[in-house]
Amino acid sequence: KAGVTQTPRYLIKTRGQQVTLSCSPISGHRSVSWYQQTPGQGLQFLFEYFSETQRNKGNFPGRFSGRQFSNSRSEMNVSTLELGDSALYLCASSLDPVFYGYTFGSGTRLTVV
Amino acid sequence: QKEVEQDPGPLSVPEGAIVSLNCTYSNSAFQYFMWYRQYSRKGPELLMYTYSSGNKEDGRFTAQVDKSSKYISLFIRDSQPSDSATYLCAMTGTGNQFYFGTGTSLTVIP
Numbered sequence: 743k744a745g746v747t748q749t750p751r752y753l754i755k756t757r758g759q760q761v762t763l764s765c766s767p768i769s770g771h772r773s774v775s776w777y778q779q780t781p782g783q784g785l786q787f788l789f790e791y792f793s794e795t796q797r798n799k800g801n802f803p804g805r806f807s808g809r810q811f812s813n814s815r816s817e818m819n820v821s822t823l824e825l826g827d828s829a830l831y832l833c834a835s836s837l838d839p840v841f842y843g844y845t846f847g848s849g850t851r852l853t854v855v
Numbered sequence: 856q857k858e859v860e861q862d863p864g865p866l867s868v869p870e871g872a873i874v875s876l877n878c879t880y881s882n883s884a885f886q887y888f889m890w891y892r893q894y895s896r897k898g899p900e901l902l903m904y905t906y907s908s909g910n911k912e913d914g915r916f917t918a919q920v921d922k923s924s925k926y927i928s929l930f931i932r933d934s935q936p937s938d939s940a941t942y943l944c945a946m947t948g949t950g951n952q953f954y955f956g957t958g959t960s961l962t963v964i965p
Contacts, residue, residue: 746898782957784943785943787953838950840887843901843904844953845900846891846898846899846900848898849898
């Protein structure tokens, strides 16, 4: 059974640029969530998509956006990158996070210079 | 104040020791509690899941929840070098958002 696949694994971008990260969830999982992980703050929730609709949203600025396609694949976009956006971005899929927990991908390491 | 507090460690123990990992939280609405294990350069993987108060055991792992004290624990018996990882607690109330601890780094020395 394939796991959660995130691409690319590593990215280096310049301040002011925008970036798109991709996530392929486990087959059958309609819930896809995105988290930002940094050493000081730990995992912080960005948003959750379920059947192409954003179901929940964390406390991040509007520069962070996402979407989910009909095949449950999801993308996350960050516009006007700032140095503080450097982090590991984790995608997690689930049948229902509350009852089954998440299956995480290995993440995309974003470095903003 | 953060929703979830977790001692970052690092924690270093000899092989075979009993390990105790803990988190405290402030939101009394939390009722679903999880522990994740994260190896270096990998995403977290679900280790234990507990609903409301009580204990749950799975092999060498035991999860405890004390809602009256807003305190959860993960115990690892007979710790192995392969248990060396970062352990993250996570919790939610209604499921609209999960709150994670910052993680405790554990090293088990052979």
